[in-house]
Amino acid sequence: MDSNKDQWVDERLAELRPDERWQPDVYRGLARFRKQGEKVRDRKQRWGWLVAGAIAAGLPLIAVPSTWASTRAFAQRCVSACVGQSNWVRDMFVHNVPSSVYVKPGDRRMAPDFVLNDASGEPVRLANFRGRVVLLNFWATWCAPCRIEIPWFFEFQNTHWSAGFTTLGVSLDQDGWDAVKPYVEGHKINYRVMVGNDDVAQLYGANSLPTTFLIDKSGRIAATHIGLSGRGEYEADIRTVLDEQ
Amino acid sequence: MNADEGRPDIETIFHAQYERITRVIARVLRDPSRAEELAVEVFLKWSRNPSAQGENAQACLYRVAVRAGLDELRRESRRTRRERALGFFRKSPTPEDVRASREDQERVRVVLAAIQARQAELLVLRTQGLSYDELACALNLKPASIGTFLSRAEQAFRKEYIKRYGQQ
Secondary structure (H helix, E strand, C coil): CHHHCCHHHHHHHHCCCCCCCCCCCHHHHHHHHHHHHHHHHHHHHHHHHHHHHHHHHHHHHHHCHHHHHHHHHHHHHHHHHHHHHCHHHHHHHHHCCCCEEECCHHHCCECCCCEEEECCCCEEEHHHHCCCEEEEEEECCCCHHHHHHHHHHHHHHHHHHHHCEEEEEEECCCCCHHHHHHHHHHCCCCCEEEECCHHHHHHHCCCCCCEEEEECCCCEEEEEEECCCCHHHHHHHHHHHHHCC | CCCCCCCCCHHHHHHHHHHHHHHHHHHHCCCHHHHHHHHHHHHHHHHCCHHHHCCCHHHHHHHHHHHHHHHHHHHHHHHHHHHHHCHHHCCCCCHHHHHHHHCHHHHHHHHHHHCCHHHHHHHHHHHCCCCHHHHHHHCCCCHHHHHHHHHHHHHHHHHHHHHHHCCC
């Protein structure tokens, strides 16, 4: 079979013979081999630790019900950070949530009462606002969709105050007034803001932020907005409830 | 009974085969230092694949080496074509480039990068002096068909060479 070999091709391929003076350095190669092998092992180990750490951190959070609130808050914080950055994330997570439910006057339930302190330390009782339409907004300073809604609430407060409308904000920031006060002062929020707690959030079932309730003059929940609703939806609900006798 | 018992360890094989493997790659590439780097990558890839470390370790190493070399050659060839296409971005050639481009070696490399990968692998390993049995083992071919494959590879090489540079 060798006799059939193409001599012409062999001659061309013989050109590829490396320079005879060149000698591959086995020891340099071996050192490189060991070093790169260690790098690969280190990388695998790092990934292993990362996965183990994530499981070790995640399991207790899932297993212990008392940590669910903080886990949820953390997850919300992550989603909100994404929502704040990107419109398509907002579309995916926020706009798809059924956000607005208006309840006919005959079917409404009473809004649970609560007392919380405002920024000046003065207690604010929800029941004291009977006779006015109240927009009760659960929010947090880190929640990007909440920050989108707040300027709308300014305007509602200005526009409808004289018609018997009040906005109340309940912040669920875990850092309390340390986080909320600078935000309220910095943005010159023109309505009363309180720092809430898990008990109040549970009373209203405010499991995600923002969650907003529109409470009629009799203290009953007339509308619920979960997630980032449209400004027009708020406006329409406020007008409807204000017009009710 | 451990299946690894009696099998030489990876570093022993490295010592025994590194030079040959590097020379296979250096046949294909112009830059010997790049050939040494690639040879180390070949051994790393081989060491991560336990099934390649049996009796046919040497054949596997040759296969991985010649593929690595030819892949790199094709990458270089694509890069050169791109740089030619974008003529105004092209760097002025160094004296080393000019010397290399005049050499017949460069033509052979261009032709190897252009023909089918399997044919190029066969020709490079053949010039390294591997027997038909070793070639068959390295490229997962039947020993009886090596002659035919080799003949076709040579024809393809000749055809491509003449198409590009004429009969010389």
